[in-house]
Amino acid sequence: MIHEIPGNANRFAHELNRQGYHQNEIDHLAKQFAKIKQDIYIKKYLPELELRPGVENILQEAVARKIPLGIVSTSHEPQIHALLANQLEKFHELFKVVMGKESGRKTENGGYLYSKCLEKLELQPENVLVIEDSEPGLEAAICANIPTAVFYNDYTFGSAFKGARLVAPDLSTFSLKSLEKICLN
Template structure:
């Protein structure tokens, strides 16, 4: 059966602005780090794959001296401590319900599960944070049927394809029989480089990014009784009538007998 693989942040829920950003800022404040990212500043940091990597990006020579980070060992230990606390804060925000699931997530997961599809999440975020978002978005029962690939399980994070290549290997699914839902240019490049057809559901931080190579670009997956989704790019002409359905995804699979989508090219945008 086909596999449906989701990114987490910005796909399952609008986590970046309402979860990760305040969690980073609260962590910096608790540790006495003189950094507080604005929404505009964080929009640039989002382009860096991985929370620890985003934290490390603040370490100018002056800040390193101010924080008395004498060597690589002390810097690494400090980043790990920051990130552990940030994950705790973030999980609390998820569990408080401040980040509802994006439209259509619970519906399409239920449709895919009922049809026997393999379900997975592939994310550069820490695994505890990913599992918290997943459970909040689809419920404990459906979440229990997901394989989760997250955090530091691969050496290179998105836009490198490593996390998706690992997911395909562990799931035992060929790339032509899997489809990804992403929200960012980095995520799209990672999925396409792994040979995967990719649907992009844009988020507030990513709407203006380059999504060349996506099989479909929409404002959200949507729900039939909700606001109709906006189709931003439909290069294969599958058509979306109000909401993206499992039939839409099936049509985008390269192995689909009814699909119009060829296998995505991996010859561009080398990570």
């Protein structure tokens, strides 16, 4: 299924390949598409985005408890930083590690980016909780041996999420303490 391919540019390239475009042309068009999409997203859509329910409360609890924060994403790092600056300004500088496409493929190499994030934060996997929204992200976290809770979105709804410690539509009914009880024990 197309939603199993991480990243819009990758899905775009997949579709171009399916339609018979040559690889050089696919690479060129996908690169152009990614840049245009990123610019539009940062300038037009990102300022309009609403946080998913419960995100700010979980972050407030984590900050109050001095829990290190990190992000591993399939998005480009400028998009991640723009989102943090626009939607979570008071938390932006508290994310010690932000790893996006520029750091490598999140969903490849046996959870490498998650492992690298753990290394940078000087944490052990059993003491960390990953919050994911996609099956490929879940699989990457599991490869790094990190307990994972999945809060699916409209796009990933219906995925199997095999191996997740918790699967729910959003964070609104959870505290960080309750997530720890469910996922880390």
